[in-house]
Amino acid sequence: MKPAVFEYETPTTLSEALCLLDEFGYDAKIMSGGQSLIPMMNMRLARPQVIIDINRIEELNYIRVTESEIQIGGLTHHYQVEESKEIKKVCPLITEGMKLIGHSQIRSRGTIGGSVVHADPTAELPVMLSTLGATITLASSEGYRTIETDEFFLTYLTTTIEMNEILVSIQIPIPPANTGYAIDEFTLRKGDFAIVLAAASITLDGEGRISSATLGLGGVDGVPVLLDEVTDGLVGNFPSRELISECCSVIKELIDPEPDIHASAEYRKDLCVTYAIRVLERAAERAAKQ
């Protein structure tokens, strides 16, 4: 199928793009990689009258690593993040997670802003950003606002972004050195969207006890789910397979996934337990090797 007729704008600065959003309002849609928007337009699930293509706004394409955080511009492509040596050094979870997004062709066009705003509940980036305690910065002609991921993601494909806003950057705090990460997912074929996805971060103290831990799941709700009830039980203890399995035994009571053509609710719950244990164990092993 082909999309309905639309006008096409190509701003070269952020302020120009924001002016266009103010001018066209709900009739306009931002396009970055077009990997999700164009299929939706082709299927006539989206019919914007004006496309604002932000690919020429170079000021939105950057990766900066400071002492305290990683800053990634909204227009930065997945492959740029995947290939960044600086990011791999301070937060290898991101490098590992980016490789799970679709195929290399998708990652060469898709962007951070597009993936986060599209907010697919089984997409890797929203789960990674939630697990890592990232923040999201949005710009409008009235100024900037920075919010936490749990304020940003509302439900399936829905966020708090306003129609006059552009996602300009994400910020990811750099964790202490003795932190280990892992991400893994269950897919029917390599490169497919995940059926269930889990990401974990574990930090050890000087004696080898867990000082903090985070577990994020995707594919179980409309938004990324953080299971503090599981990780609270890990903190203060030495990591072990038995401890992790015991803490994960409550997961099935904490989640309520919807069944779909790919997996029943019960199967999804089983997958969550398996993948949660797997990523927590791997994160603990990696933290111990730091």
Ligand SMILES: Cc1cc2nc3c(=O)[nH]c(=O)nc-3n(C[C@H](O)[C@H](O)[C@H](O)COP(=O)(O)OP(=O)(O)OC[C@H]3O[C@@H](n4cnc5c(N)ncnc54)[C@H](O)[C@@H]3O)c2cc1C
């Ligand atoms: C075959 C295939 C397989 C895929 N597999 C996966 C996968 O396994 N995992 C995964 O996570 N994704 C997957 N994707 C999606 C891919 O990651 C997309 O790149 C991503 O979802 C959208 O990014 P984009 O830059 O292409 O955004 P676009 O398609 O351009 O836009 C998506 C939405 O975000 C809005 N938008 C875009 N940029 C901004 C911005 N800066 N500010 C405000 N709004 C903005 C648009 O208006 C639109 O509503 C797949 C896509 C395809 C086609």
